[in-house]
Amino acid sequence: MTRQLKNRMAVGGIVHETVSFLPEATTLADFERRAVRGDEIAETFAGSNTVFGGFLDVCQQNGVAVEGLICAECAPSGPVSKEAIQALADELVSRATLWRDETDGLLLHLHGAMVAKGDLDPEHTILVRLRKALGKDYPIALAMDLHGNVGAEKAALADIVCGFRHSPHTDMAETGERAARLLLGKLAGDITPVAAMARPGLVLPSIFTATEISPLREIMTDVRAATAEPGILDVTLFTGFAYADVPEIGATVLATADGDEALAIRTAERLSARLVEAREALYGAAPIYDPMAALEKTAQLLARGSRPVVLLEHADRGNDSTHLLHAMLANDVGRTAVPYLHDPIAAKAAASAGLGAQLMTTVGGKSSEMAGAPVLFSGFVTYTGHLRYRITGPVRTGEELDLGLSAVIDNGRIAVIVTTHSVTALDTDPFTQCGLDFEEFDIIALRSKTHFRAAYEPIAGEILIVDTPDWGPADLLDLPYRNVPPGIYPITIDDGTDVGV
Numbered sequence: 001m002t003r004q005l006k007n008r009m010a011v012g013g014i015v016h017e018t019v020s021f022l023p024e025a026t027t028l029a030d031f032e033r034r035a036v037r038g039d040e041i042a043e044t045f046a047g048s049n050t051v052f053g054g055f056l057d058v059c060q061q062n063g064v065a066v067e068g069l070i071c072a073e074c075a076p077s078g079p080v081s082k083e084a085i086q087a088l089a090d091e092l093v094s095r096a097t098l099w100r101d102e103t104d105g106l107l108l109h110l111h112g113a114m115v116a117k118g119d120l121d122p123e124h125t126i127l128v129r130l131r132k133a134l135g136k137d138y139p140i141a142l143a144m145d146l147h148g149n150v151g152a153e154k155a156a157l158a159d160i161v162c163g164f165r166h167s168p169h170t171d172m173a174e175t176g177e178r179a180a181r182l183l184l185g186k187l188a189g190d191i192t193p194v195a196a197m198a199r200p201g202l203v204l205p206s207i208f209t210a211t212e213i214s215p216l217r218e219i220m221t222d223v224r225a226a227t228a229e230p231g232i233l234d235v236t237l238f239t240g241f242a243y244a245d246v247p248e249i250g251a252t253v254l255a256t257a258d259g260d261e262a263l264a265i266r267t268a269e270r271l272s273a274r275l276v277e278a279r280e281a282l283y284g285a286a287p288i289y290d291p292m293a294a295l296e297k298t299a300q301l302l303a304r305g306s307r308p309v310v311l312l313e314h315a316d317r318g319n320d321s322t323h324l325l326h327a328m329l330a331n332d333v334g335r336t337a338v339p340y341l342h343d344p345i346a347a348k349a350a351a352s353a354g355l356g357a358q359l360m361t362t363v364g365g366k367s368s369e370m371a372g373a374p375v376l377f378s379g380f381v382t383y384t385g386h387l388r389y390r391i392t393g394p395v396r397t398g399e400e401l402d403l404g405l406s407a408v409i410d411n412g413r414i415a416v417i418v419t420t421h422s423v424t425a426l427d428t429d430p431f432t433q434c435g436l437d438f439e440e441f442d443i444i445a446l447r448s449k450t451h452f453r454a455a456y457e458p459i460a461g462e463i464l465i466v467d468t469p470d471w472g473p474a475d476l477l478d479l480p481y482r483n484v485p486p487g488i489y490p491i492t493i494d495d496g497t498d499v500g501v
């Protein structure tokens, strides 16, 4: 390598998993709540199980200084507003441009499934802008989410592309480390990464992207094993994100070899073929219940002493679905916790009523008509306050979480935690943070898709997936896709006839 190394890397990212069908846009204020810049990036993420934590760790281990650009993340929600994507992309590109000649490369984190108003692939747009500003030879390593919809054009704009290989995403830091190490190896002239991708033409509902459920479990084991094969540097299987209605929707296998493009192609195609073979089995990997069937099954499980039962209202994409809560209020099956129902109005009402007060308020059902009707809920306020803490669970460990003003409203049978910011409960932190005794509960009603499994599989009596009529259903044919090309199982069939509408 003739390039004189400066031992300084730029670090940045704009991270959002976009649910196209949600009516409300994601705003700049939603991103700004967690956005950090410059030295704040190291202060916020050092030592955390996040991609940025992984980037920082590898730089530190290798004596490489870090220049923080901007890291802006926001929980999954509706399409990013034009104003937000413009402002965030402008800032990322201008900061990267400013530091171009003082850095050896950019460690970049994008989700892979971001959609903006007026731009179906804003991440591609960001990469095009970065390339234009930084030049085609400026090294960029890109770390993405397992749920990325990763087309060839987007991937080709980075020198290195790595993605999570576990869902729950317990390997976020590890993924940042993989991407950073490969870029440092390339800079040192030790390796010559060449990548190839293969796309099997399918997309999975998020619940079936859990990497410990067969047959994805076995395929993922092979993906990880392939990385250890001679000549291979890295392999990622992106499962894709089914709720972003985009032309690039679907799974991707991306293999990176050391100078051997034919090997990268063979590896990607071999693993992609595994997905094609298994596609029907992947799509039906676990039983799905409607709310009433789930409650009947729950009663049977509790009678047998299997507790707590985790009920997963997985189709909820706004953290405020009420379909299951309505059913649980009408049917007394057991002592129930509903951690993190997004409802700023109810949180405020509980704070005004005060600790210990009895309160009647509506909760949930405000993000869209599909979320179900708000529930009239009466109970005592057993916690109220600004809920902010560092995550102790296995996903995003160590990262600070801010739910804003929050409250527990408990009617003696069901305890609901209402929050100002939309956050999906993944672990048992909500119980310890809000003074609830986890052991007391027979039923835990969650809205996570796969991430809860890292904390809950070891402690749950049983996990039941409950399908409700919201924007993230198990049956993708229920969704009004408009941008999916022919040949994406199960949304479109191979002759291009759209069976999804």
Ligand SMILES: [Zn+2]
Residues within 6 Å of the ligand: 145, 146, 147, 169
């Ligand atoms: Zn993901």
